Amino acid sequence: MNKKEFADLAEGNILFLDGALGTNMVKKGMPRNICVEAWLLEHAGLVTELQQQYLEAGSQILYAPTFSANRISLRKHGKEKDVEALNKGLVEITRKAAGGRALVAGDLTTSGELLDPLGDLTEEELYEVYCEQIRVLSDAGVDLLVAETMLSVQETAVALKAALDTCNLPMICTLTVQEDGRALFGGTAAEAVETLQDLGASAVGVNCSIGPDQLKTIVTEMKNRAKVPLAVKPNAGLPLTNANGEAVYQMGPEAFAEHMAVLVELGAGLIGGCCGTTPEYIRMMRERIGR
Numbered sequence: 335m336n337k338k339e340f341a342d343l344a345e346g347n348i349l350f351l352d353g354a355l356g357t358n359m360v361k362k363g364m365p366r367n368i369c370v371e372a373w374l375l376e377h378a379g380l381v382t383e384l385q386q387q388y389l390e391a392g393s394q395i396l397y398a399p400t401f402s403a404n405r406i407s408l409r410k411h412g413k414e415k416d417v418e419a420l421n422k423g424l425v426e427i428t429r430k431a432a433g434g435r436a437l438v439a440g441d442l443t444t445s446g447e448l449l450d451p452l453g454d455l456t457e458e459e460l461y462e463v464y465c466e467q468i469r470v471l472s473d474a475g476v477d478l479l480v481a482e483t484m485l486s487v488q489e490t491a492v493a494l495k496a497a498l499d500t501c502n503l504p505m506i507c508t509l510t511v512q513e514d515g516r517a518l519f520g521g522t523a524a525e526a527v528e529t530l531q532d533l534g535a536s537a538v539g540v541n542c543s544i545g546p547d548q549l550k551t552i553v554t555e556m557k558n559r560a561k562v563p564l565a566v567k568p569n570a571g572l573p574l575t576n577a578n579g580e581a582v583y584q585m586g587p588e589a590f591a592e593h594m595a596v597l598v599e600l601g602a603g604l605i606g607g608c609c610g611t612t613p614e615y616i617r618m619m620r621e622r623i624g625r
Contacts, residue, residue, distance in 0.1 A: 335437065335477040335478055335504060336502050336503075336504070337502070337503075337504045337536050340478060340504035341504075341536065341562075344537065344563045344603055344604065347603070348598060348603060348604075348605065348623060349394050349395060349563075349603065349604045350392050350394050350395070350605060350616060350619065351393060351394070351395050351565070351567055351604055351605060351606025352393040352395065352396050352397055352607075352616065353388060353393075353606055353607035353608070353612055353616050354607060354608055354609050354610060354611045354612070355374075355381070355384065355397070355399050356370065356401075356609065357581075357583070357609050358384055358612060359373075359381075359384075362380050364377075368411070369408065369411035370399075370401070370402065371400065371401070371402060371403045371420045371424060372411070372413060372416070372420060374424060374427075375423045375424060375427070378423075378427050381399060381424075381428075382427060382430065382431045385427075385431035386431050387613040388613050388616055389431065389433075389435060389436055391613040391614070391616040391617040391620065392616055392620035393436055393606070393616050394436050394437065395436060395437045395477075395478070395606075396431065396432050396437070396438055397428075397439045397441045397482075398424050398425045398427075398428040398429075398438055398439065398440055398441055398471075398476060399424050399428070399441065400420070400424050400425065400440055400441045400442070400467070400471065401441050401442070401482075401483075402446070403416075403417060403420045403421045403424065404417065404442065404445055404463050404464065404466070404467045405417055405466060405467075406445040406447055406455075406460075406463055407445055407446050408420070410446070417466055417467060417470060421440070421467060421471055421474060422470060422473070422474045425440060425471060425474035425475065425476055426474065437477040437478060438477050438478075439477065439478050439479060439480045439506070440468070440471030440472070440474070440476035440478070440479045440480070440503075441479075441480055441482060442464065442468070442479065442480070442482075443481065443482055443483045443484065444483065444484055444485050444489060445463060445489075448519065449486070452519060452520075457488075457492050460489065460492050460493075461492050461496050464492065464493045464496035464497070465499065465500050468496055468497050468500045469500055469501070472501040472503060476503065477503070478503050478504045478505065478506065478536070479497050479501075479504070479506070480505065480506040480507075480508070481493040481494065481497075481505065481506070481507045481508070482508045482541050482542070483509075483541055483542045483608075484507065484508065484509045484510065484517070485510065485517060485518045485519045485520075486509075486517050486518070486519040486520035486521055487520060487521030487522075487525055487526050487529055488520055489519075490507050490509060490526065490530060491529060491530065491533060493505075493507070494530060494533050494534065494535055495533065498533070498534050504536035504537075505534075505535055505536055506536060506537040506539070506565050506604065507526070507530045507535045507538050508538070508539045508540055508541040508565050508567060509521075509526050509540055509541075510540065510541060510543040511540050511544070511552065512543065512544070513544055513548050515552045515555060523539075523540055523552050523555065523556050524555045524558075524559055526538055527556045527559045527560050527562075527564075528559050531560065531561050531562045535562060536562060536563075537562050537563040537564065537603070537604055538556070538560070538562060538564065538565065539556070539564045539565030539604065540552060540556075540566060540567075540568070541565070541568065541608050542568070542569055542608040542609060543568075543569065544568060544569065545568050545570065545571035545585050545590075545593070546566070546585075546590060546593035546594050546596075546597055547585070547589075547593045548568075548572075549566065549568055549593075549597055550596060550597065550600060553566060553597050553600045553601055553602055554600050554601070556601070557601030560601065563603035563604055564601055564602050564604070565602075565603070565605075566594070566597050566602040566604070566605050567604075567605070567607060567608050568607070568608055569583060569607075569608045569610050569611070570585045570586075570590055570607065570609070570610030570611050570615065571583055571584045571585030571590075571610070572584070573610065583609065583610025585610070587611075587612070587615045587617070587618040588618055590607065590611065590618065590619070591615070591618035591619045591621070591622040591623070592622065594619050594622070594623065595619075595622050605623070607619075
């Protein structure tokens with residue numbers, strides 16, 4: 335898929351993304367503090383089952399779980415040489431689950447290290463890391479790319495530049511923001527729209543962190559500046575921490591769908607769910623919004 339084909343698909347339509355993978359895999363027994371991508375590849379059946387449930391619920395774009403399969407993140411688990419194997423393997427699982435009935439997005443995120451001047455990582459180093467992962471994702475046959483749960487406009491711009499220089503695939507860019515719209519390490523949601531769409535992003539938006547009930551002002555501000563579709567993939571509300579130190583998400587599928595319908599009216603065009611959501615959340619959105 336090229337950028338024009340994506341723009342034509344999104345024009346005047348609501349596109350339904352998938353929901354959470356990590357929080358659902360934890361429920362299936364995925365341990366904490368491991369290399370998630372390696373575990374997912376070893377438990378391909380669980381991934382396939384969940385992705386097919388999202389497909390049946392109405393997801394039109396499935397995210398391949400290649401989230402942190404970049405050289406820097408994998409180095410923490412001694413797997414920095416497995417960039418190609420992990421990315422290709424996880425894309426193949428997702429393509430089979432999609433079965434030609436949904437688009438497959440190659441998923442990227444922050445490296446886990448801060449860019450200069452907040453940290454020691456340079457833009458040039460990060461650019462090369464993203465280029466490496468994007469080349470593998472493109473070769474593996476993804477239909478588009480998504481950079482999600484990004485922590486600053488700066489690092490998102492580096493990921494986008496790497497994509498533009500490496501392949502012709504459209505890229506969705508979503509940052510995780512606080513209730514006031516500020517990214518954790520620089521920039522705001524509104525600034526992200528202006529900067530990233532001008533650089534060549536095919537869609538810009540927000541994901542994770544907060545629930546859809548807290549995004550009305552943020553989506554409105556983004557829409558006022560947007561020339562590209564807005565992607566919104568929030569958590570199932572703000573999490574609470576239980577006695578075992580685990581995050582518990584309070585917003586159910588019906589309430590989530592109602593709040594997402596409001597965000598669609600305010601300008602959201604690509605919608606899905608992040609932490610705490612399940613296929614039932616996507617199903618309820620399709621029933622409530624149903625375009």
